[in-house]
Amino acid sequence: MDYAIQQVLNALSFGAEYALLALGLAIVFSIMGLVNFAHGEIIAAGGYSMFAITSLLTGNPFVVIVGALLVAVLASVLLERVAFRPVRYADASTGLLTAFGVSMILQNLFLLLVSPRPIAITNLYFLNWPIEVAGVQISTLQVFETVTTAIAICLLVVFLKKSSFGIAMRAASLDFEMVRLMGIRANRVVAVAFAVSGLLAGLACIFIMARRGSVDPTFGFNPVLKAFVACVLGGFGSLPGAVLGGFLLGAIEVGMLVLLPQSYGGMKEAFVFGIVALILVWRPDGILSPAVEKGDKL
Amino acid sequence: MSLSAYISRDQRSGLVGSLLLSCLLIAVGLLVVYFGQRYQLRIVYAAYVNLLVVLGLQVFMGNANITNLSHSAFMGIGAYVAAICVTPVKIKAISLPQAPWGLNAFALDPWVSAFIAIAITALLAWLVGLIITRLSGIGATIVSLALLVIVHSIFLHRTDIFKGKQAFFGIPQVFDINSILIISVCAIFVARAFRESHWGIQLRASADDEVGARSMGVNVYRVRLIAWVLGSVFLAVAGISYAYFLGTISARPFYFTHVFLTVAMLILGGMRTVTGAVLGTLLISFGLEGVRYLETGPELLGIKLPELLGLSGIMLGVVIVVTMAFRSSGITGNTEIEQLFNRWRR
Amino acid sequence: MLELHNVRVYHGPIEAVHGLSVSVSEGQCVVLLGPNGAGKTSTLSAIAGVASSRGQITFNGHDLEGLSIEERQRLGIALAPEGRRIFSNLSVRENLLIGAATRTDRPGVASDIDYWFSTFPVLHERSDQAAGTLSGGEQQMLTIARALMSKPRILLLDEPSLGLAPLICKQIFALIDSLKAQGMTILLVEQNVRDALQLADYGYMLNSGNLMSEGDRETLSRQGASMSTLTGINHT
Structure with missing residues (x-):
């Protein structure tokens, strides 16, 4: 029983992390049709900023956390400004390849300017200590992660439903040009989308960091790959889909860990991606794919 | 009867273009062989x-306009299958003592091995292709990505067959620069012939307007599948050539770094044309060598430059971003080499 | 108020309008007539900044060249586009709210929404439903109301009667008439010649991107019979 509860919690916390990352991808995609593969490097930038703040300013964890969030938001907005604006109205594959290029540049910049080797950042370990609840051993980090994700999703929903800017962003995901025809500045909508996306990446970065305790140039690669998969699973461009896909992916991963015999441990990824491919064959546009606007004239 | 009764004007033009590109390749090859x-x-x-x-x-x-990221995996499959078939039993007894199904108990002629490698790669590609050709856009890209990850983790996991991260050594080095020259010239002719063929035209039409092509009676899935399997044959040959020249392979070169490198080559040159593929490959291959030289921190004009690890990656990324921003159809756009010459002459 | 001088409109490499001059003065209702493919919608798109164009377009003394879609809207140009293009997943109320995105007077926006809800009780009944569930006529009303929420100086109306039942058409034209009576400047694109001419102060007749004729209501009505044979417009 304990084991089962632990695994469920595992699945939830993995899923929460993936949901955060996938939401970040989905919010940008829903508005401008861009698959932002450089999202991973935003996460890595957050990680490196933790290192910079710790070694230059202070090791105070709250300063470090706030600083990392800020850097992630700024980096995300800056990337849009510099790299993605020229391809804003281009087709999806042009945007995807641009994002690959940006990701490659940033990874190698980290390598060139900081170090190819992992850098230890241990001042977030305090988030992660074991506690016993009703006789079950769990880690606080998992609780924090799940709760934070839940709060972030709620805030995002409120923002999108209640604020006038949120309404504009939802409208932009349906018909961007029409939103501009309402006098709403395209640059501002896109910038806010990237800022939200960066904030979500920053949150994810904190939890990944608290678990791993080190950052290296390819730090963001695996998380963004998972986020990408989660988005596709849920239906690209659908925000509820991203959340569903994230949690589903978390569940599949933990399920694989539980079900696969020890000797097949290295094959976990292969099975996870195999299941994902099968789901896509079953539903090519993902589980909750958004309704396609049929541009009928009447 | 004249030749023109059998082939179209575009196909004749394609032959000329392939010939021009072959001359370029052979010239580069001869230069390096002699000097x-x-x-x-x-x-x-x-x-x-x-x-x-x-x-x-x-x-x-290029022809189907679907971003594919699994190609390095197929190259790896071709390389490993050929390597397993061709490596002498004595060496396999050392390197693959635990190999199942008697894989370490036989060794074949290089040509037979290559043939088997191509056949197996094409067969696997066909099976996967049945699925992937039915998806389009981002869906197809993600499944190809999944494929890359799956194949790579199999390479890493089944150390008893593939040796994983370690080197698979002892492959007879039967290829030299002449072999690759001949193969690449053939490849250019085949790729160009496909582009101008009945299927190639249908595929390019479906890339521009899938619904329109379908309504004209094009079986989009079928032409995509043909291109997918034909492409996998190229990849298998690339993998075999790689293994037969180096003599050792490992799983690492068949993963993301190589995927991005080759995708960058194609999109820089222009993925819609064979000329673009050749141009992009040569530019990036030789350009990167220059950058790698700078990376090591050489002395230029009496100034000792610092070591700049990662510079080549940055340059590659910049090439992709700049190409996408300013000329997303690549250098050649839609123009093959002989069309360019014709324009100059006029 | 709005002046187009020798305007050419492009869709990619194709020129859809070959040098058109149009003038709309304050409080006027001007109509662009012509069959499918005449370049009417292209002209409106060029004014709104959606399609690229050459030639001069001035609005209230501002040269519109180089201004983005949103900057033009902020000068007071509102487009109610062809095919309506409501935000189908957003509620009716949200659609209206987004129309007023450039306004800062919250009470004014609220009272304008109430005004439209009282004008079109159907929209009020469905204010929290997804706009995609509305009927075609209701969607058209919403589109016009949404465009007017920004308190524009000119309304560009693209084929408001397209695909609607005759009874609904009548309501739409009655609405346009009342807007005109309130002093709204309107540039209307229509294929429904007779109804449109009844509203219009002045009209332009286009075919294949060229101006065929222009004139006030009487002139165009008189030419109507010959025009219909020339352009194939159903003149009933």
């Missing part, structure tokens, strides 16, 4: 192997 040093020979060889990969990519990705 180059050993390490330059290796660079050119590697560039031509990548050319095969990029041509294979062009056949599917």
Whole structure:
């Protein structure tokens, strides 16, 4: 029983992390049709900023956390400004390849300017200590992660439903040009989308960091790959889909860990991606794919 | 009867273009054979192997306009199958003592091995292709990505067959620069012939307007599948050429780094044309060598430059971003080499 | 108020309008007539900044060249586009709210929404439903109301009667008439010649991107019979 509860919690916390990352991808995609593969490097930038703040300013964890969030938001907005604006109205594959290029540049910049080797950042370990609840051993980090994700999703929903800017962003995901025809500045909508996306990446970065305790140039690669998969699973461009896909992916991963015999441990990824491919064959546009606007004239 | 009764004007034009590109390849090859040093020979060889990969990519990705990221996996499959078949039993007894199904108990002629490798790669590609050709856009890209991850983790996990991260050694080095020259010239003709063929035209039409092509009676899935399998043959040949020249392979080169490198080559040159594939490969291959030289921190004009690890990656990324921003159809756009010459003459 | 001088409109490499001059003065209702493919919608798109164009377009003394879609809207140009293009997943109320995105007077926006809800009780009944569930006529009303929420100086109306039942058409034209009576400047694109001419102060007749004729209501009505044979417009 304990084991089962632990695994469920595992699945939830993995899923929460993936949901955060996938939401970040989905919010940008829903508005401008861009698959932002450089999202991973935003996460890595957050990680490196933790290192910079710790070694230059202070090791105070709250300063470090706030600083990392800020850097992630700024980096995300800056990337849009510099790299993605020229391809804003281009087709999806042009945007995807641009994002690959940006990701490659940033990874190698980290390598060139900081170090190819992992850098230890241990001042977030305090988030992660074991506690016993009703006789079950769990880690606080998992609780924090799940709760934070839940709060972030709620805030995002409120923002999108209640604020006038949120309404504009939802409208932009349906018909961007029409939103501009309402006098709403395209640059501002896109910038806010990237800022939200960066904030979500920053949150994810904190939890990944608290678990791993080190950052290296390819730090963001695996998380963004998972986020990408989660988005596709849920239906690209659908925000509820991203959340569903994230949690589903978390569940599949933990399920694989539980079900696969020890000797097949290295094959976990292969099975996870195999299941994902099968789901896509079953539903090519993902589980909750958004309704396609049929541009009928009447 | 004249030749023109059998082939169209575009196909004739394609023959001329392939000939021109072959001359370019042979010229570079001869230059390095007569004047180059050993390490330059290796660079050119590697560039031509990548050319095969990029041509294979062009056949599917360029004509169908679907971003494919699984190609390095198919190259790996071709390389490993050939390596397993061709490596002498004595060496396999040492390197693969635990191999199942008697894989370490036989060794075949290089040609037979190559044939088997191509056949197995094409068969696997066909099976996967049945699925992937039915998806389009982002869906197809993600499944190809999944494929890459799956194949890579199999390479890493089944150390008893593939040796994982360690080197699979002892492959007879039967290829030299001449072999790759001949192969790449053939590859250019095949890729160009496919582009101008009945299927190639249908595929390009479906890339521009899938619904429109369908309504004209084009079986989009079928032409995509043909291109996908043909592309995989190119990739298998690239993998075999790689293994037969180096003599050792490992799983690492068949993963993301190589995927991005070759995709960058194709999109810089222009994925819609065979000329673009050749141009992009040569530019990036030789350009990167220059950058790698700078990376090591050389002395230029009396100034000692610092070591700049990662510079080549940055340059590659910049090439992709700049190409996408200013000329997303690549250098050649929609123009093949002979069309360019014709324009000059006029 | 709005002046187009020798305007050419492009869709990619194709020129859809070959040098058109149009003038709309304050409080006027001007109509662009012509069959499918005449370049009417292209002209409106060029004014709104959606399609690229050459030639001069001035609005209230501002040269519109180089201004983005949103900057033009902020000068007071509102487009109610062809095919309506409501935000189908957003509620009716949200659609209206987004129309007023450039306004800062919250009470004014609220009272304008109430005004439209009282004008079109159907929209009020469905204010929290997804706009995609509305009927075609209701969607058209919403589109016009949404465009007017920004308190524009000119309304560009693209084929408001397209695909609607005759009874609904009548309501739409009655609405346009009342807007005109309130002093709204309107540039209307229509294929429904007779109804449109009844509203219009002045009209332009286009075919294949060229101006065929222009004139006030009487002139165009008189030419109507010959025009219909020339352009194939159903003149009933």
